[in-house]
């Protein structure tokens with residue numbers, strides 16, 4: 001268990017090394033405050049999961065139709 005904890009502890013440092021600190025973001029979906037790590041090539045990620053991405057797109061679509 002100690003070895004496993006160590007791996008989890010070093011993973012964020014490795015990500016900062018390889019991608020930069022701006023790769024950490026907070027999900028922009030409504031009422032979701034999950035933190036994600038952006039591993040996309042152009043740092044285009046905005047949501048923590050595919051579920052939140054779909055939810056946000058649906059909400060945006062609905063708000064466009066109403067205005």
Ligand SMILES: [Zn+2]
Nearest residue numbers: 027032048052
């Ligand atoms: Zn989310």
